[in-house]
Amino acid sequence: MERATIRLTLLSFLLICVISAPTKKSRDLDIYSFHINSTVISRYAITIITSRVANRVNESREVHFQVKIPKNAFISKFRMTIEGKTYDGVVKQKEEAQQQYSEAVSRGESAGLVGSVGRTLEEFKTSVTVAALSKVTFELTYEELLKRRLGKYELQINAQPMQPVADFKIDVYINEHPGISFLEVNGGLKSQELSSAVISTLASSTKEAWVNFYPTREQQIKCEGCGENGLNGDLLIEYDVKRSNQNGELQASNGYFVHYFAPTDIQQIPKNVVFIIDRSGSMHGRKIDQTRTAMLKILGDLAEDDYFGLIIFDSEVDVWKAELLQATERNVKQAKNFVKNINDRGATDINAAVLKGVDMIKRYPREGSASILILLTDGQPTTGETKTDRIQANIKKVIGGKFPFYCLGFGFDVSFDFLEKMALENNGVARRIYEDSDADLQLEGFYKEVATPLLTDVQLNYIGAANLTQTSFRQYYNGSEIVVAGQITDNSLETFQTEVIAISKNTNVTYQDSVSTKDVIDVLPQHENFIQRLWAYLTVKQLLEKEVALKGEEKEAARKKALDLSLKYEFVTPLTSMVVTKPQEEETQVAHKPKEGMRPPKRHHSMRRKHKPSSCCAKLRLQDYSISIHSLDTSKESVPLLIGLRRPRPNTRSTSKPKLAPTSPPSVRDVRFLISAQPKPICYDAPVGHKLLLLLDNSSDFSMNGQLSEKGFKLISLHYKTEKLLISCDESVYYNGENSVKFVWGQPEPSRHESDGMSIFLRNNELDVTMGTVRIVFFLHKKAGDVFLWPVVHQQPKNANIQGILGKTDLQYEELPGSKLKIKDLEVEASRSSATDYRFPAAPSVECWLVPFQSALQGELSDFTVSQL
Numbered sequence: 001m002e003r004a005t006i007r008l009t010l011l012s013f014l015l016i017c018v019i020s021a022p023t024k025k026s027r028d029l030d031i032y033s034f035h036i037n038s039t040v041i042s043r044y045a046i047t048i049i050t051s052r053v054a055n056r057v058n059e060s061r062e063v064h065f066q067v068k069i070p071k072n073a074f075i076s077k078f079r080m081t082i083e084g085k086t087y088d089g090v091v092k093q094k095e096e097a098q099q100q101y102s103e104a105v106s107r108g109e110s111a112g113l114v115g116s117v118g119r120t121l122e123e124f125k126t127s128v129t130v131a132a133l134s135k136v137t138f139e140l141t142y143e144e145l146l147k148r149r150l151g152k153y154e155l156q157i158n159a160q161p162m163q164p165v166a167d168f169k170i171d172v173y174i175n176e177h178p179g180i181s182f183l184e185v186n187g188g189l190k191s192q193e194l195s196s197a198v199i200s201t202l203a204s205s206t207k208e209a210w211v212n213f214y215p216t217r218e219q220q221i222k223c224e225g226c227g228e229n230g231l232n233g234d235l236l237i238e239y240d241v242k243r244s245n246q247n248g249e250l251q252a253s254n255g256y257f258v259h260y261f262a263p264t265d266i267q268q269i270p271k272n273v274v275f276i277i278d279r280s281g282s283m284h285g286r287k288i289d290q291t292r293t294a295m296l297k298i299l300g301d302l303a304e305d306d307y308f309g310l311i312i313f314d315s316e317v318d319v320w321k322a323e324l325l326q327a328t329e330r331n332v333k334q335a336k337n338f339v340k341n342i343n344d345r346g347a348t349d350i351n352a353a354v355l356k357g358v359d360m361i362k363r364y365p366r367e368g369s370a371s372i373l374i375l376l377t378d379g380q381p382t383t384g385e386t387k388t389d390r391i392q393a394n395i396k397k398v399i400g401g402k403f404p405f406y407c408l409g410f411g412f413d414v415s416f417d418f419l420e421k422m423a424l425e426n427n428g429v430a431r432r433i434y435e436d437s438d439a440d441l442q443l444e445g446f447y448k449e450v451a452t453p454l455l456t457d458v459q460l461n462y463i464g465a466a467n468l469t470q471t472s473f474r475q476y477y478n479g480s481e482i483v484v485a486g487q488i489t490d491n492s493l494e495t496f497q498t499e500v501i502a503i504s505k506n507t508n509v510t511y512q513d514s515v516s517t518k519d520v521i522d523v524l525p526q527h528e529n530f531i532q533r534l535w536a537y538l539t540v541k542q543l544l545e546k547e548v549a550l551k552g553e554e555k556e557a558a559r560k561k562a563l564d565l566s567l568k569y570e571f572v573t574p575l576t577s578m579v580v581t582k583p584q585e586e587e588t589q590v591a592h593k594p595k596e597g598m599r600p601p602k603r604h605h606s607m608r609r610k611h612k613p614s615s616c617c618a619k620l621r622l623q624d625y626s627i628s629i630h631s632l633d634t635s636k637e638s639v640p641l642l643i644g645l646r647r648p649r650p651n652t653r654s655t656s657k658p659k660l661a662p663t664s665p666p667s668v669r670d671v672r673f674l675i676s677a678q679p680k681p682i683c684y685d686a687p688v689g690h691k692l693l694l695l696l697d698n699s700s701d702f703s704m705n706g707q708l709s710e711k712g713f714k715l716i717s718l719h720y721k722t723e724k725l726l727i728s729c730d731e732s733v734y735y736n737g738e739n740s741v742k743f744v745w746g747q748p749e750p751s752r753h754e755s756d757g758m759s760i761f762l763r764n765n766e767l768d769v770t771m772g773t774v775r776i777v778f779f780l781h782k783k784a785g786d787v788f789l790w791p792v793v794h795q796q797p798k799n800a801n802i803q804g805i806l807g808k809t810d811l812q813y814e815e816l817p818g819s820k821l822k823i824k825d826l827e828v829e830a831s832r833s834s835a836t837d838y839r840f841p842a843a844p845s846v847e848c849w850l851v852p853f854q855s856a857l858q859g860e861l862s863d864f865t866v867s868q869l
Contacts, residue, residue: 028057029130033167033750033763036157040174042251042258043146043153043483044534047073051138052167052750055130065138066125074537074571075124077141078578083134089578091570093563097577126580143571145537148262148481149449151240157213158234159189164220165230167750167761167768170213172237173842178249179206179242187236189213193223196795198235201837203844210840211237214768214794216775217759247513250498255488256531257465259498262481266454267505269370270305272324274357278377278410280314280348287378287410287435288344294443295339301451302327307369309360310335313353314346315383324364349384350377351391354405358398368506370453370475371403376433376443378410380418388418396425404428404474408446411435417548424549427474452478455502455509463497464490469538476502485535536569544574669710674835674848675856677811682821683835683848684856691866695804697797700772704791704804705869712781712788712838717869720771723758726869727778729787732767734760743767745780765841773798781838790838805864808857813849821849828855 033052038045047069055061069075078089130136146153157170174180185200197215202208213235215223220230241249248261275298277291302308306327310320320338325331354375361371385391399405405426407419410433420430433442455476462468468486476482488496500511543562547555559575566573670685686692688708694716695704706716718725724735732743734753741753743762750763761768765780775795781788793806814822821830833850836843854860 027163028055029061029063030054030056031163031165032752034165035167035169036171038155038157038170038172040146040155040172040176041530042176042249042534043148043260044143044530044537045146045155046076046141046143046530049138049140052135053130053138054135055132058132060129060131062127062129063136064125064127065140066123067140068123069142070144071122072147072541073142073144074540074566074573075140075142075578076570076572077139078124078126078580079139080126080128080580081137081139082128082130087581089580091567091572091576091578093567094575094577097579100579143533143537145483145534145541148240149479151479152238153240155237156187156234157237159231163228163230164217166217166752166754166759167763168215168220170211170235172211174209174211174237174239176207176239176241177251178244180209181206181240181242183209183211183237183239185211185235185237187234189215189231189235191224193226194219196793199792199794199839200237201840201844201846204834204847205845206242208842208844209239210842210844211235212840214775214777216770216795218770218773219775219795245513247511248498248500250496250513250515251531252488252496253531254529255491256485256535257462257488257496258483258485258531258534259460259462260481260483261460261476261500261511263454263511266509268303268478269368269453269456269505270303270307270366271451271453272307272361272364272366272369272371273302274309274311274324274360274373276311276313276353276357276373276375277342278314278348278350278353278375278379279312279342279344280346280377280379280382281344282348282379282413283410284344287439288342290440291376291410291443292339292342294440294447296336297440297444298447299327299332299335299339301447302332304328307364307366308335309357310338311353311357311360312342313349313356314344315349316346317349317353317356319356319360324360347383348377348379348381350375350381351385351394354391354395355398358395361403362398370456372450372453372475373399373403373405373428374408374447374450375406375419376408376410377419378414380413380415388415392418392422392425395422399426401427401474404450406431406446406450408433408443410439421548424545449480450475450477454478455504458482458500458502460484461499461501462486463499464488464493465496467535467539469535470542483538485531485538487535533569536565537571540565540569540571540573671708671710671712672835673805673856674837674846675808675811677813679815681835681846681848682811682813682856683833683850684853685850686853686861690861691869693804693864693866694791695774695776695793695797695802695806697774697799697802697807699799699801700774700797702772702774702797704776704806705866706789706791707869709788711783711786712790714788715869716778716789716791718769718771718776720758723755723771725760725769725771727767727789729780729789732760732762770795779838779841781841781843783843792839805857811856821851823851823855824858826855828852 031051031053033050035050036047037050038047049067051065053063055063080087124140128136146155155172174183180202183200183202185198190198194215197219198211198213200209200211215231220226221228223231243262243264246263246265248259250257250259252258275295277295279288283291304327307324308327309324312318320335354373357373361373381388381391385394395405405423406428407423407430409416409419409430416430416432423430431446433439453475456474458473458476460471460482462484465486466489469484471484473482495514495516498513502509540562543558547558547562550558562573563575565571566576572578669688671688672683672685674681674683686708688710690708692706692708694706695702697703701721702719704716704718706713714729716727718727722737726733729745731745734741734743736755741760743751743760745762745765747762747764750761752759752761754760757772759770767778769776769778773795774793774797777792777794779790779792781790791806796802796807811823816822816827819830819832821828828851830849830851833848834845835848837846857864
């Protein structure tokens with residue numbers, strides 16, 4: 001189980017390995033472009049990984065592509081494009097795919113697309129031979145429903161390239177209909193050296209958010225924790241949504257609906273919790289030490305109106321007290337002393353221990369409380385009743401569906417299938433606790449998820465709907481979320497009705513909602529299929545869980561339905577595999593989705609194709625959580641950046657107060673600029689028609705100037721030593737004093753030019769330029785018939801004495817009463833306004849404080865103008 005502070009909802013663990021000669025510094029196989037694009041619509045995330053690799057030598061080479069994705073995700077698409085021809089993966093029933101896999105292995109061919117289980121990840125791998133001086137593009141898509149834990153959704157992307165990637169991009173787009181209540185970007189990749197490469201924006205409507213990460217080649221080498229092998233860290237995006245409607249959030253499209261239910265106006269229900277702790281000999285050493293540490297923390301977190309019990313077991317079962325006791329300060333202190341003296345010994349009698357725990361809860365019922373049973377074990381039953389099916393039947397009978405039973409399996413020696421079935425049969429879940437330095441935090445994190453019950457016996461009902469996902473839940477916990485999806489079968493309905501019935505603290509509660517079918521369909525056309533895919537994803541997930549605890553015809557029916565949906569929606573699940581036929585001699589590879597509880601399979605050399613010795617490997621890799629959390633950077637410091645929009649200029653004259661900064665004279669035509677700052681951006685207006693000094697670093701002979709037009713910039717020039725780049729809305733031309741290179745906007749394939757200390761990348765409507773230590777991305781915006789440029793500085797010059805509008809990165813302010821700001825010890829009249837953020841292709845609107853030009857830039861307009869570009 002992961003650390004409590006790092007919950008994976010989008011966790012992208014990515015690995016790309018490119019094979020080349022280890023002795024050469026120049027890469028024969030070059031990953032010249034690597035993009036991760038994640039789109040999250042109402043918690044449903046679709047992530048696309050695109051890697052472009054070039055063979056730059058005059059002989060064929062083998063290229064490996066390897067990706068590790070979250071266990072909760074389903075791969076839904078994979079394709080390779082080689083010399084203009086595309087090879088798509090096909091999802092087939094596992095048995096059929098396995099036959100092709102076995103035939104490939106028997107022929108001695110590479111069969112590298114093999115799923116493996118790690119702590120939170122599964123692996124997808126393939127390889128292909130690329131002809132001399134040719135290119136290959138890999139594209140992988142996977143999908144998952146982000147799960148709310150402890151009051152937030154989290155998207156985590158980790159990067160650990162074994163080489164710097166010249167064109168490296170991570171783009172995340174989040175769309176939440178009720179609005180985003182908060183958005184934060186943290187992680188090791190938000191370090192001081194890389195902070196300028198991370199840009200995040202929350203739209204003024206709060207329904208949309210964008211996060212971009214564009215590290216330069218130099219940043220990938222010289223940042224903290226980086227080296228010649230490139231980046232090593234994670235990007236963590238945390239957010240939650242607004243919940244103004246306690247009845248839930250309802251969306252529908254194309255005959256499918258999804259209902260998110262997470263009420264917040266409820267009192268906590270007191271709980272009765274019994275902890276059953278394995279102290280058998282196999283728990284010796286670090287396991288028992290970490291269990292003691294975790295239990296001491298958990299006992300300290302009990303609410304005073306909770307009742308609790310402790311059971312420890314090996315071949316014998318011992319209880320701390322014969323009955324459940326209230327979590328008073330005195331009782332908790334005594335329980336902690338008991339926990340400190342737990343020592344390992346003996347065999348493992350799981351059956352007797354769990355039955356004792358059930359008996360304790362049932363003998364001391366409390367009206368208006370919620371009961372929970374938690375088992376922690378690292379092994380299999382070795383004494384007493386040892387047949388797992390009998391143990392499962394015994395426990396299911398005595399619990400009788402009255403309360404949930406949670407099973408925590410410590411390490412890989414535990415019989416996880418046994419624990420999983422036992423938990424699912426009793427409205428609980430099974431979690432693996434990984435043997436690592438943070439095992440105690442994994443235990444604490446799980447407990448926090450179930451520590452605050454708000455509702456019990458939750459039942460959700462829908463009029464005119466069918467093929468529903470799970471609608472009954474034993475308990476609803478604070479910080480979590482219940483999600484139900486289904487099909488609307490009655491097309492004549494004018495309203496779609498929802499009803500939630502549950503038990504709150506000492507009372508029955510009902511949540512009812514009746515929404516017009518016209519109003520409920522509020523999904524953008526480009527996202528209209530996401531609800532149907534979400535429904536299919538959730539249905540398959542729940543069928544696979546349900547199938548574990550079923551038998552006979554019911555088990556086969558659940559399995560068949562899950563298989564049919566997996567094939568229809570092309571999900572790689574434990575019942576299906578993806579078959580990829582490669583161009584060389586029709587070779588076949590197969591991708592499987594393994595089952596939790598399996599150890600990572602060992603690599604067999606017989607499955608690999610022989611190739612030349614190689615070591616050029618670019619990979620994005622998830623660290624163990626113990627490493628990730630230590631590298632987490634919680635600094636809120638950000639580098640202000642400039643963006644622009646033409647707007648009519650409001651009156652911002654100052655009052656007669658002596659210390660107020662002067663205002664700019666009114667202007668007929670202006671462009672609005674915005675400087676990122678906390679807690680709200682600063683914006684100001686600048687008159688058009690001027691040639692502006694955008695950035696100047698005399699120490700490195702770098703300068704950038706721009707011609708400001710009515711919407712943005714029509715012409716921008718960059719000078720670096722003896723080199724020059726002139727950017728217009730039609731094309732960009734680079735001069736080095738002897739030769740020139742032209743880039744035309746809108747090219748379908750990325751193009752680039754590199755020389756010593758300088759690189760230029762053109763991709764669609766983005767021009768990515770690095771000159772010395774400066775990196776700037778230029779966007780070509782098209783709006784209302786106008787076409788204009790906007791520059792975004794992703795890496796500032798290292799010189800502290802830089803000049804220009806884009807060099808103003810040290811603005812700090814304090815909000816004062818009466819719509820005033822204090823900037824650089826000056827009080828400034830300000831007004832609430834908005835600006836368009838042109839740092840992003842979507843150009844969202846953001847709220848800002850509008851101040852005079854001189855106040856924002858601490859200078860006059862003449863200080864930032866030049867005579868020529």
